[in-house]
Amino acid sequence: MTILSPYQRVMTLLQGKMPDRVPVIPQVTYTTAQLTGVGLVEALHSPEKTAEALLTGQRELGYDAIYVGWESSFNLLAEAMGCTMRFPEDSVPQVAEHVIKSPDDVDKLELPDPHSSGRLPIHMDMVNIVKDAVEGEIPLFAYTPGPFTLAGQLAGVNSLMVATIRNPQFINNLIAVAYKASKRYALANIQAGVDVVVTADPTASGSLISPKTFETYAAPHQQALVDAITQAGAIASLHICGKTTSMLELMAGTGTSILELDHLVKLTEATTRVGNDVILMGNLNPTELLLTGTPEAVEAAARECIEAVGQDGQYILSSGCEVPPLAPLANIRAMVTAAKKYGQYA
Numbered sequence: 001m002t003i004l005s006p007y008q009r010v011m012t013l014l015q016g017k018m019p020d021r022v023p024v025i026p027q028v029t030y031t032t033a034q035l036t037g038v039g040l041v042e043a044l045h046s047p048e049k050t051a052e053a054l055l056t057g058q059r060e061l062g063y064d065a066i067y068v069g070w071e072s073s074f075n076l077l078a079e080a081m082g083c084t085m086r087f088p089e090d091s092v093p094q095v096a097e098h099v100i101k102s103p104d105d106v107d108k109l110e111l112p113d114p115h116s117s118g119r120l121p122i123h124m125d126m127v128n129i130v131k132d133a134v135e136g137e138i139p140l141f142a143y144t145p146g147p148f149t150l151a152g153q154l155a156g157v158n159s160l161m162v163a164t165i166r167n168p169q170f171i172n173n174l175i176a177v178a179y180k181a182s183k184r185y186a187l188a189n190i191q192a193g194v195d196v197v198v199t200a201d202p203t204a205s206g207s208l209i210s211p212k213t214f215e216t217y218a219a220p221h222q223q224a225l226v227d228a229i230t231q232a233g234a235i236a237s238l239h240i241c242g243k244t245t246s247m248l249e250l251m252a253g254t255g256t257s258i259l260e261l262d263h264l265v266k267l268t269e270a271t272t273r274v275g276n277d278v279i280l281m282g283n284l285n286p287t288e289l290l291l292t293g294t295p296e297a298v299e300a301a302a303r304e305c306i307e308a309v310g311q312d313g314q315y316i317l318s319s320g321c322e323v324p325p326l327a328p329l330a331n332i333r334a335m336v337t338a339a340k341k342y343g344q345y346a
């Protein structure tokens with residue numbers, strides 16, 4: 001079979017057909033700063049420098065898509081909606097002060113405009129630069145916040161958890177605004193040429209909430225986002241960190257095309273339960289393997305994933321979550337090598 005471009009490879013898989021080999025898409029963003037020497041915080045204010053690092057990462061390491069992002073989309077949107085941020089020297093920004101301090105504050109929230117609010121225009125400029133540079137050869141993935149997680153950033157995760165029990169009205173009002181903000185941001189990314197929009201909903205993890213809370217407060221809004229993304233002509237992916245084994249059917253039930261699974265989920269179990277409905281993506285351990293493991297161990301673990309669930313298509317080799325900033329690049333290369341060595345379909 002002829003060797004496909006990364007764009008052709010990923011799109012062939014998404015159309016339910018067999019590409020030339022298993023696509024490999026590690027969740028790499030600010031790890032690429034190692035290649036260009038840009039500071040993590042410095043890049044946050046420069047679309048050119050972020051774009052240069054992301055493009056250099058794909059070119060040098062050879063994976064099959066670029067995640068156009070540098071920090072968590074839920075923090076970026078939380079800032080644009082009025083949260084105060086702290087900017088540590090050596091890591092991405094975190095919320096310092098939540099904008100929602102009481103249920104009444106929800107009425108004061110304004111929907112952020114991706115082209116003018118906070119640092120969202122910097123993100124949009126960066127997407128435009130990367131889109132122009134890849135000339136249709138490399139697919140672009142962008143995160144949008146799961147409304148449940150964005151609500152947690154706006155009000156504080158503790159307040160959100162308490163509200164799931166004591167104040168459903170408040171949480172419903174807050175999540176409704178968070179959903180509108182996420183959707184608007186997702187659609188702006190699609191308009192800028194993003195191919196796959198990843199709804200990232202880490203606070204909706206089975207490590208933090210019950211399947212019942214997930215079904216009530218997280219899944220309906222994820223599903224609505226999936227619908228909006230698909231209707232706008234892009235592909236929907238769903239990323240939830242941690243242990244999500246108890247929610248696999250609910251996650252697949254959102255209608256997402258891709259399901260990104262963390263290392264705590266067994267791929268073989270996931271493929272048995274939901275493998276006919278979604279393309280599975282994952283799930284090498286980001287810390288114990290990609291950050292502190294050896295290239296040999298990464299290659300062996302990647303081979304295991306491919307042999308377990310990647311024999312008949314329907315699978316993208318990836319990390320279980322975001323690759324840490326200081327993960328050795330040799331470990332990312334080992335993932336790409338494994339996909340080429342053990343993931344050939346023809």
Ligand SMILES: [Zn+2]
Nearest residue numbers: 240241321322
């Ligand atoms: Zn994650």
